[in-house]
Amino acid sequence: MHRSMPPKPFPLEAIEHALVFIPHPDDEALGCGGLLRRLVDAGCNVEIVLVSDGCGGPNHPDNLSAERLPEFARSIRILGVEKYEAWLLPDGCLDQVPDLNERINARIKTSAPDLIIAPWPGDLHPDHAAIGHAVASSPAADRCSVAWFEIWSPLPASHVLDITDLMDVKLQALKAHETALRFGNYLEAMMGLSAYRGINLPYRGAANYAEAYLLRAPPDLPRSRRAPRGG
Template identity: 40%
Template sequence: MKSFITKLLQTKISRLQLCPLPAPLIPIEAGRVLVFAPHQDDETLGCGGTLALLRQKKCAVKVIFITDGAGAGSLDADAPAIRRKEARAALNILSIDDIEFLNEPDGSFRASAGFEKKVRQLLQQFKPDWLFAPSVLDYHRDHVAAGQAVLSCWQQCGAPGRAFIYEIWSPLPATHVVDIGDAIELKKQAISCYALPLSHCDYLSASIGLASYRGLYLPGKPGGNYAEAFSEIEKQASFGGLLQKMLNLRLYLESLLKRQI
C-alpha cells in the first residue's frame, strides 16, 4: 500500500510541465551591474559573455574580487600579483575597468562582520540594477561562503535590483539563460588571459563546453549556440527560498560524499 507521502509526490509529479526551459534573460541597457567573484577568473568563467554584452549595452559594470588568489598556500608567493594582472587583462577584453580587490584569504574565506559591512556599503553606494554572485550550490567552499554572504546582505539591506547566481564548478537549476553567441569570442579571449589557472586545469574547454550545452536552451536557434545560465534569487530571505534550498542541498551532498570516503 502506497504511503501518503508517495501518493502526494506522484500527484505533484503528474502535474509537472513537459519541459520547463529557463527563460531568456535580455541584457539591460545603461544599467548598473555589480559582480562578486571569489577568485580571479570566476567572473569570466561564470558570466564573462553576459558582462561583455552588458558593456556593449552601455552598462556600468563593477567587479569585486573577494580573495587574494594565493591558492590556499599551494601557489608561489607571487601568485596574487600575477592573478591581479591577469584579471585586469581579462576584464580589459570585456571592456571593464572598474575593479576592486578585497584580498580575503583564498581557500579559507569566511564571511566576517567586516566583510559583510563592506558588501552592504558597495550595494548601497553602487545601487546595482543587476547583482551577480557565485553559486551556493558550488563544490568550491569559497564560492559557497561568498555567495551566501553576498546574497544574504542583498536580501537584508533592501538593495535595489535583481540578483543572479552564476555557475562555475556545479551546474545550476537555471531560471534564466543569456544568449552569448555574439560575445563567445570575447569570453574565450578573456579566459585565455588567465595563464596561471589554465596551467593547472583546462578551464577554457570546460567553460566553453558548458556554454555550448546551455545553448540548447535558446529558443528557436538549433545548433552552434552559446549561453550562460543563471538562477535568480528572490528579494525576500526565506527558509523555503531558492537560496536556502540550494545551500541545504550543498550541505547534504557534502555529508553524503563524506560517508562514502
Template identity: 40%
Template sequence: MKRFINKWWRGRIAKLDLCPLPKALAPLENGRVLIFAPHQDDETIGCGGTLALLRKNGCEVKAVFVTDGGGAGGLPEGTVAIRKKEAAAALAVLGVDDLVFLDEPDGSFRNTLGFEQKIMAILDQFQPDWLFMPSVLDYHRDHVAIGQALYACWRRWQGTARAFFYEIWSPLPATWVVDISSVAELKRSALSRYELPLAHCDYLSASMGLAAYRGLYLSCNGQSGLAEAFVEAENNGIWSGISERMLALRIYFEKLLKR
C-alpha cells in the same frame, strides 16, 4: 501510511509541467551592474559573456574580487600579483575596467561583520540594478561561503537590484539563460588571459562546453547558440528557505563524495 505517502507524491508529480525550461533573459541596458567573484577567473567562467553584452548595452559594470587569489598553499611567490594582473587583462577584453580587490584569504574565507560592512558599503555606494553572486551549490567552499554572505547582505540592503547566482564548478538548476553567441569569442579570449590557472586546468574548454550545453535552452526560446545560465534570487521568506535547502544539498553532496 507508505501507500498514502506514495499516492501523495504521485499527485504532486502529476501536477508538474511536462518540462519547464529556463527563459531567455534580455541583458539590461544603460544600467549599473555589480558582480562579485570569489577568485580571479570566476567572473569570466560564470558570466563573462553576459558582462560583455552588458557593457555593449551601455551598462556600467563593477567587478569585486573577494579573495586575493593566492591559493590554499603551494603556489609560487608573486601569485597574488600575477592573478590580479591577469584579472585586469581578462576584464579589459570584456570592456570592464572598474575592479575592486578585497584581498580576503583564498581557500579559507570566513564571513565576518567587517566583511559584510564592506559589502554593504559597496552596495550603498554603487547602487546596482543587477547583482551577480557565486552559486551556493558550487563545489568550492569559498564560493559557497561567499555566495551565502552576499545573499545575506543583499536581503538586508534597502536597494532594488535584481540578484542572480551564476555557476562555476557545478551546474545550477537555472531559471534564466543569456544568449552569448555574439560575444563568445570575447569570453574565450578573456578566459585565455588567465594563463596561471589554465596551466593546471583546462577550464577554458570546459566553460565553453558548458555554454554550448546551456545553448540548448535557447532553441526552446526561438534562438540558438551559446548561453550562460543563472538562478534569480527573490527577497522573500519563501526564497530564503530555498537558499537554506540549496546549502543543505551542497553539504549532502560533500558527504557522498567523501565516502
C-alpha cells in the same frame, strides 16, 4: 507532481548599474563573461569587486597574486570593463573571514545597483559559496535583482543568456589567465558547459552557447514578475 519550467531568456532591459562580486581571477570569464560584455555593450555601468587575493590558497607553494592580478585586469578589459576594486582577502579562506557578510552588505548599500552578479550559494567551492551566501543574506540586496552564476556546480537555471556571438570574446578573456590554465583545462570545460546550456536556446542548425543564471527579483516586485529565490 512538480514540473520544472525551462529557463527563460535573461532580461537585460532596464539594467543601468550592475555590481559584480568575483571570488578569484578567472571566475569572471568562466562564470559571467558573456553577461558582463552584454551589459557593457548596452551602456550599463559595471562595477567589479575581486574579493580574494588569488594567491592559490594557503597550501599553494607559490604566492600567485603577482601573476594573477595583472591577468585579471587584462581579462576584464577584454570584457569591456576598465576598473575593478580588489579586497585581497585570503584565497581559499573566504568562509573564515569574520566580517565578509558585513563588508558585502555595506558595498551593496553604497553602490545601490539595479543588479548584483555573484556566484551561486550552492557552488562546490567554499569561497564561491561564502560570497553567494553573503549576498543572499544581505538586507541591502533585497532592494535589487540578483543573478547567481555557476562555475563548479550546475545551478537550477531560471534564465539563460545567449552568448553564441560572444564565445570568442569569452574565450579570449579566459586565455588571459595563463597562470590558472597551467592547473586545469578550463577552456574545454567552459566550452562544454556553455554548449550544454546552449541546448536551451532555439536550435539554429549550428552550435549554440549560453550562460545559465538563477535570477532573484526584489521581494517587492509583483509575484508574476519574480524569478525563483536562490540559495
